[in-house]
Amino acid sequence: MVYRIHFTVEDLMRTRVAQPSPLMELAAAVRILQSRSHPVRFGAWRHAAFAGLEPMARMVLDLIPPGGWAPTFLSSAGTGEPHELLDRARAAPRSRVREDLAHIAERQPLPPWARHLADDRDLRRRLHESLDHVHDVLLSPHWARVVGEATADQGIRMRHLLTGGVEALFASLDPRRIRWTAPVLEVAMVSGFDGDLYLEGRGLLLVPSVFGADSPAIDIDAEPQPVVRYPVGHGSAPPLTTPVRPAPTAAHTSLSSLMGRTRASVLYAIAQHPSCSTKELAALTGMTPPSASEHATTLRAAGLIHTVRHRNTALHSPTPMGIALLNSAPRAGV
Numbered sequence: 001m002v003y004r005i006h007f008t009v010e011d012l013m014r015t016r017v018a019q020p021s022p023l024m025e026l027a028a029a030v031r032i033l034q035s036r037s038h039p040v041r042f043g044a045w046r047h048a049a050f051a052g053l054e055p056m057a058r059m060v061l062d063l064i065p066p067g068g069w070a071p072t073f074l075s076s077a078g079t080g081e082p083h084e085l086l087d088r089a090r091a092a093p094r095s096r097v098r099e100d101l102a103h104i105a106e107r108q109p110l111p112p113w114a115r116h117l118a119d120d121r122d123l124r125r126r127l128h129e130s131l132d133h134v135h136d137v138l139l140s141p142h143w144a145r146v147v148g149e150a151t152a153d154q155g156i157r158m159r160h161l162l163t164g165g166v167e168a169l170f171a172s173l174d175p176r177r178i179r180w181t182a183p184v185l186e187v188a189m190v191s192g193f194d195g196d197l198y199l200e201g202r203g204l205l206l207v208p209s210v211f212g213a214d215s216p217a218i219d220i221d222a223e224p225q226p227v228v229r230y231p232v233g234h235g236s237a238p239p240l241t242t243p244v245r246p247a248p249t250a251a252h253t254s255l256s257s258l259m260g261r262t263r264a265s266v267l268y269a270i271a272q273h274p275s276c277s278t279k280e281l282a283a284l285t286g287m288t289p290p291s292a293s294e295h296a297t298t299l300r301a302a303g304l305i306h307t308v309r310h311r312n313t314a315l316h317s318p319t320p321m322g323i324a325l326l327n328s329a330p331r332a333g334v
Helices: 009-014 022-033 039-052 055-063 082-090 093-105 112-119 121-174 251-260 261-272 278-285 289-301 320-328
Strands: 003-006 178-181 184-187 195-198 205-209 217-220 229-232 307-309 313-318
Touching: 022 039, 022 055, 022 082, 022 121, 022 205, 022 217, 022 229, 039 121, 055 112, 055 121, 082 121, 093 112, 112 121, 121 178, 121 205, 121 307, 121 313, 121 320, 261 278, 261 289, 261 313, 261 320, 278 289, 278 313, 289 307, 289 313, 313 320
Parallel strands: 003 195, 205 229
Antiparallel strands: 003 184, 178 184, 217 229, 307 313
16 A cells, blocks of 8 residues: 655656654654664664653553554644744644544554643643654754754755656665656555645645654644654664763864864865765865865764765765864864
8 A cells, every 4th residue: 555646847846855853754753762673773773762761651662662653743844943843732722632532543542641732731741741852852862863864865866866767766765665666656555544735836845854764754744834844864873872972081182183174174065075986085185086075084083074985986074063163273283
């Protein structure tokens, strides 16, 4: 069973790749926390998350199970800063809450307390305190990395679009579950969700996800256009461990050596042109490709950049630590 998204020429023109949606990504993190999938990718993160969660987190975990449906007021694809989306969820009207829960109850059991949620102000307050807590533990410490990996993924998708058109872009998203049969994008949903969506000129927003590694997700009611979430790097990104933090004292000497003029220029070029290839990096810095590759290797070993591969091309992007180091360094050295 698949969900079919129907495109017109206008829809193809308005389809784009965007940054992750905080609530949609948080819902994906809650799901992946409760599953045993991708132990290499998420094992260390799960261990730390379970150690940090308090009993109040159970309300959110009950409403967003590892599989099935989740209330859209808690998992919408809205855009903005995480705190803005959390406030928006808190302000959802009672009619929206009631409608979401009734829709889910037709398809799967809800926790008994949820039947009173729409009309019980204290219960809703506790739920949103639970949501804030879950966000602080699961997503907030890793948000910079989520944005960084998504930015690098955007570069890869744009290369697919430039070299192979829309067909190549769609084919690259998640070959296991997303298939382009012009003019229809077929998405195989784990939930078994089946139906048709006619975009009618709105286009589609494609959103890369670090935590949505198991399956794509769709928000057909998102504004101004529907959203399809897909896994970054086909779900094969590096393990998610502790957030990047300033280097320990033992590594200060190594990091200081990177801030010579040449390597600082390389780091600055990568920060200004995320997802640039080694050949492009060489052109930007006026050096040979082998020399650019050598400097990129050193920066990567220091945790200042990360590199992904698209076919036979290495694509370099800055890490949060690399950006922080550049922001704190005098521009005169660049």
